[in-house]
Amino acid sequence: MIVSMLQLIIEIPDVESIKDKRRIMRSTKDKLQRRFHMSAAEVDLTDSLKFGHIGAALVSNSKSFGESVMQKAFEMIEREIPARIHDMSIHSEEF
Numbered sequence: 001m002i003v004s005m006l007q008l009i010i011e012i013p014d015v016e017s018i019k020d021k022r023r024i025m026r027s028t029k030d031k032l033q034r035r036f037h038m039s040a041a042e043v044d045l046t047d048s049l050k051f052g053h054i055g056a057a058l059v060s061n062s063k064s065f066g067e068s069v070m071q072k073a074f075e076m077i078e079r080e081i082p083a084r085i086h087d088m089s090i091h092s093e094e095f
Helices: 020-035 063-080
Strands: 002-011 039-042 049-061 086-095
Touching: 002 063, 020 049, 020 063, 039 086, 049 063, 063 086
Parallel strands: none
Antiparallel strands: 002 049, 002 086, 039 049
């Protein structure tokens, strides 16, 4: 069993309130779950107004498949989410 993980730290420059930020974070998380059938959550920086930290995971039987799905998810975030990516990592572990 292979678990592939994606971690992103994003900056959302145009938000005026935590409520606006959480709306964008929730939308991002929901898109990852719907389109890529992965688990996703806001894992850190929950009280920061301008920054968010998203973690996502996918279980599969192939490291290359899991990491390609994570790469596609990252590209979707770059295209569709009104945010700047500050840090991104994709990692897989075998269990």
